[in-house]
Amino acid sequence: MSTDTRWLSTEESAAWVRLIAIAELLPGALDAQLLRDAGLTHFEYVALMSLADAPSRTMRMTELASRTNATLPRLSHVARRLEERGLIRRFPCPEDRRATNATITEAGLDLISEAAPGHVETVRASVLDALTPTQLEQLYEIAGAVLARLDPDERLTATSCQFSEGPAAARAG
Amino acid sequence: MSTDTRWLSTEESAAWVRLIAIAELLPGALDAQLLRDAGLTHFEYVALMSLADAPSRTMRMTELASRTNATLPRLSHVARRLEERGLIRRFPCPEDRRATNATITEAGLDLISEAAPGHVETVRASVLDALTPTQLEQLYEIAGAVLARLDPDERLTATSCQFSEGPAAARAG
DNA sequence: TCGTATTAGTTGTCTCAACAAGTAATCGCG
DNA sequence: CGCGATTACTTGTTGAGACAACTAATACGA
Numbered sequence: 001m002s003t004d005t006r007w008l009s010t011e012e013s014a015a016w017v018r019l020i021a022i023a024e025l026l027p028g029a030l031d032a033q034l035l036r037d038a039g040l041t042h043f044e045y046v047a048l049m050s051l052a053d054a055p056s057r058t059m060r061m062t063e064l065a066s067r068t069n070a071t072l073p074r075l076s077h078v079a080r081r082l083e084e085r086g087l088i089r090r091f092p093c094p095e096d097r098r099a100t101n102a103t104i105t106e107a108g109l110d111l112i113s114e115a116a117p118g119h120v121e122t123v124r125a126s127v128l129d130a131l132t133p134t135q136l137e138q139l140y141e142i143a144g145a146v147l148a149r150l151d152p153d154e155r156l157t158a159t160s161c162q163f164s165e166g167p168a169a170a171r172a173g
Numbered sequence: 174m175s176t177d178t179r180w181l182s183t184e185e186s187a188a189w190v191r192l193i194a195i196a197e198l199l200p201g202a203l204d205a206q207l208l209r210d211a212g213l214t215h216f217e218y219v220a221l222m223s224l225a226d227a228p229s230r231t232m233r234m235t236e237l238a239s240r241t242n243a244t245l246p247r248l249s250h251v252a253r254r255l256e257e258r259g260l261i262r263r264f265p266c267p268e269d270r271r272a273t274n275a276t277i278t279e280a281g282l283d284l285i286s287e288a289a290p291g292h293v294e295t296v297r298a299s300v301l302d303a304l305t306p307t308q309l310e311q312l313y314e315i316a317g318a319v320l321a322r323l324d325p326d327e328r329l330t331a332t333s334c335q336f337s338e339g340p341a342a343a344r345a346g
Numbered sequence: 347t348c349g350t351a352t353t354a355g356t357t358g359t360c361t362c363a364a365c366a367a368g369t370a371a372t373c374g375c376g
Numbered sequence: 377c378g379c380g381a382t383t384a385c386t387t388g389t390t391g392a393g394a395c396a397a398c399t400a401a402t403a404c405g406a
Contacts, residue, residue, distance in 0.1 A: 005289070005290040005293055005294070006293070006297065007293060008293060008296070008301070011306075011309055011310070011313065012301050012309065014313055015301075015309050015310075015312045015313040015316065016296060016300070016301065017329075017330055018312075018313060018316035018317060018320055018330060019195075019199075019300065019312065019316055020199070020203075021242075021316070021320055021323075021324060021329035021330055022196065022316055022319055022320060022323065023195065023196045023199045023200055024200075024242050024329060025242065025320075025323040025324055025329065026192075026193070026196045026323065027196055027197070028242075029323060030193075069194075069197050069198065116178070117178040120178055120179070120180060120181060121178070123181070123189060124179065125322065126319070126322050126323055127189070127192065127319050127322070128181070128185050128188075128189065130318040130319050130321065130322050131315060131318060131319070133184075135311070135314070135315050135318070136184055136185065136188050137184070137188075138308070138311040138315060139188045139191075139192065139315050140184065140187055140188040140191060141308070142304060142308050142311060142312050142315070143188065143191035143192050143194070143195055144191060145303040145304060145308070146195055146299070146300050146303050146304075147191055147194055147195060147198075148303065149298065149299050149300070149303050150194075150195065150198045150199065150202060150299055150300075151194060151198055156190075156194035156197065156198065157190055157191060157194055
């Protein structure tokens with residue numbers, strides 16, 4: 001019955017409580033702003049951004065699901081809704097006709113281009129602007145160490161560029 | 174149209190992507206372990222722990238909702254399910270008969286006592302054991318700075334002791 | 347080349363959370 | 377008092393995600 005549990009020290013408990021509070025609050029804060037200003041959940045925003053950054057603005061459903069930490073059924077439902085709104089298009093993959101490719105449309109690019117500034121502003125206001133440059137570096141290292149446990153094959157962090165002028169640049173291509 | 178957006182630098186973007194990946198993955202990891210080993214969601218576990226740590230193991234629904242970042246309707250549904258399972262009990266508050274008090278039962282205390290070691294083990298395996306003592310201290314400071322933005326009145330971090338021998342101690346009381 | 351296993355996605359079912367509306371008790375002010 | 381406003385909570389409805397079952401296409405071994 002393993003009564004030899006290594007309980008948390010005061011320091012560990014305090015840090016953990018704060019981390020879990022962030023994990024609880026952050027998704028809601030991001031969803032709230034994006035839903036209010038662009039009618040998109042954070043998940044939909046990330047999915048659209050991933051497509052915008054992909055070569056030919058196109059990606060396989062499986063690949064997109066992996067990058068966004070979604071199950072394939074979940075992505076399938078979300079993709080149907082985004083397609084109904086005209087933000088993406090789906091078509092069978094020529095090379096492997098089992099597969100489906102998703103492409104972001106012009107309307108989708110328009111939407112994320114409009115949404116990006118407000119989202120970046122929220123990211124700054126809720127997190128980044130609260131940290132010193134030193135803390136930003138520390139956060140990078142700490143989060144890297146944690147993700148080595150939570151996401152060993154780096155599915156979620158493989159995305160090249162989620163911000164800067166990503167969407168606008170994709171636009172020009 | 175505010176074209177003067179301060180886009181994220183490379184360092185900011187990298188740290189942000191990692192943080193958001195953690196916020197995405199951590200709740201699922203905690204839910205998975207607790208559901209598998211104790212039949213509880215992480216939310217239910219935190220709610221029960223909050224009650225176990227409260228004076229007389231009792232708390233007002235509104236207070237509990239605030240501490241767990243739940244809306245009152247959500248907590249109401251969850252409390253009904255927990256009550257049906259015999260893990261908590263609800264009764265009208267004597268002082269203010271609009272209010273409802275929730276108390277954790279003996280069965281509830283038993284369950285979280287059994288669940289706590291496995292949960293702590295998961296917390297260690299997924300986060301804490303990946304960090305050096307220095308990084309733990311840095312995480313504490315960083316998370317504090319972020320929560321000053323996300324949770325200004327410290328609703329989520331007000332809980333005294335979520336770990337160590339909290340539940341067992343409450344038991345003796 | 348036939349048949350089975352595997353891969354890729356979609357669809358259906360159930361559970362849960364968000365939102366809105368409803369109920370009941372208390373407060374506040376004339 | 378007494379009546380509207382507020383507070384505390386519950387209930388009903390809608391929508392989204394998890395899981396399992398299903399379809400379709402490909403890979404591969406005999």
